[in-house]
Amino acid sequence: MRVAIVAESFLPNVNGVTNSVLRVLEHLHREGHEAMVIAPGARDFEEEIPSYLGFEIVRVPTIKVPLVNSLPVGVPTASVTLALRSFQPDIIHLASPFVLGGAGAFAARQLRIPAVALYQTDVAGFSTRYHLAGLSLAIWEWTRTIHNMCQLTLAPSSPAIAKLEKHGINNVRHWGRGVDTERFTPAKRNPGLRRRWDPSGRKSIVGFVGRLAAEKGVERLVSLSGRPDIQLVIIGDGPERTYLEELLPDAVFTGALGGDKLAEAYATLDLFVHAGEFETFCQAIQEAQASGVPTIGPDAGGPVDLVTEGYNGLLLDVATFSQDLPAAADYLLAPERHRELRRNARDGVADKTWEALGEQLLGYYENVLEQTRRVPLTFFGPRPELPLWAARALGGRSY
Template structure:
């Protein structure tokens, strides 16, 4: 199979979209398939890689977006059309399409190639968080145009699927996220690392891992930072870091970590907290659970499917998250149940490997291809048509 992946984000920028694309590429490589990636280029000071596992990466220029400049946006150009036309894929995979992915959706329709879109980012929620709620309606109209031009949309959680269907996005199926259960493991817990964080050895370690941006809600951990019996540890970087360092003056900020450093950091926590309500999945929660760490998250979005209350963690209402967080942390740290919660956290990811998830993804590709063989796109076309102004803006060919 020949797969063209159009990714809204990719290396050297590391986030949930990038990580899932990397795992898909690794599976395609292991199974002997062919692939290319169309992705945003690196920003100034970053190093681009020309390929991944031998799969070529075709870059487009990037621009910075105010307030979210840690996530460069790829500028659609005719290079998207050219790369896909030259490769002649069997199917196009759109990873979190919005700007560059919209160009990929348009090219798929123009070239009569079936496409699968993966919904991974709550852009409408982000618009609200960044005080642009008036844009949310337009965002949903744009997403509906993109996703309904594809043959299938895959979404990572039941609340996300319900949200998409409520906004009239068609043919939505569930596709979660796998976790590396070897890298993220309770055995990676490090007493040496814990002593570096708390030389007294008397505090419980509560942490967060992720991008330090407004939509992640990290400031909601400030109440824990004031406690003498808790050490807050923050892993990650982003535009909010200076503000968060002021709001959580006693917290330890480790910056962005990867590989074994990240695995040891996860496993050395006593509690993991993710406070942002705009997660379509929340891979960080799943990685913490694989590391044997009980988790706390909002009763919204992806965490609802990942946290089983009283078994591997707790869900808190968004409106009262700050007030409820200290009590929730105390409940999970109860010495009578904490060890059991740690075991349950690890057990909850037993059937969530990337191999299983990627096999499911390829089954979705095959289903779309089979449907296309029965009813060719040249006969039924693809709906809906993009407006001509949008097509021109995306740099694609317009008849």
């Protein structure tokens, strides 16, 4: 099978979209399939990689977006269609399509190649955190246009599926995320790292892992700041870091970590907290659980499927998250239940392997290809009209 992946984000930028694309590429490589990636170029100070596992990476120009300039956005150009036409894929995989992925969806329709869209980013939700709530309707219109041009949409959680269906998106199926339980394991717990974070040796270590951006809601951890029995550890980087360092002066900020250092950091936590309500999945929660760390998340979005209350953590109401957090932390950190919660967290992700998720994804590809073989003309349906504002944003080009 020949698979073309059009990704809104890719290396050297690391986030949930990039990580899932890497795992898909690794599975395709293991199974002997061919692939290529179309992705945004690197920022000025970063080095691009020309290939991954031998798969070609086609880069498009990038722009910086105000407020989220740590995430380069790929500019749709004619090279998207040209690269797809040259590669001649059997199927096109759109990873979190919105800007570059939107061009990929129109190119797929023009070339009459079936496409599968993976919903991974709640752009409409993010807009509210960036004081752009008035754009929400337009964002959903564009999202609906992109996804309904595809033969299948895959969403990572039951709340995400419900939201997509509510907004008129058809043919939605579930595809979650795997977790590397060999890399993320309680065995990576590091007493030396713990002493560096808490020289007193008497505090519980409560942490967050992720991009430090407005949509992550890290400021809600302020209700734990200043407690003599808790050491906050913030792992990650992003545009909100300076603000958060001022808000949480007693927290340890490690910057972005990866590989074994990230795995050690997870395993050394006593409690993981993720406060952002716009996660379509929240891979960080799964990585914390694989590391044997109980988790607190919002009662919204992807965490609803990952956190079983009282078994591996707690879900808190978004509106009162910060106020409820101290009592929730005390409950989960209580010595009489913390050990069992750690064991439950690890046990709950034991079967969530990337190999199983990769096989499920290939099954979805095959289903789409079989459907297009049976109804090669009607399955694509009429070509949708490109919204005027989107046509202008794409420079008036036809895809």
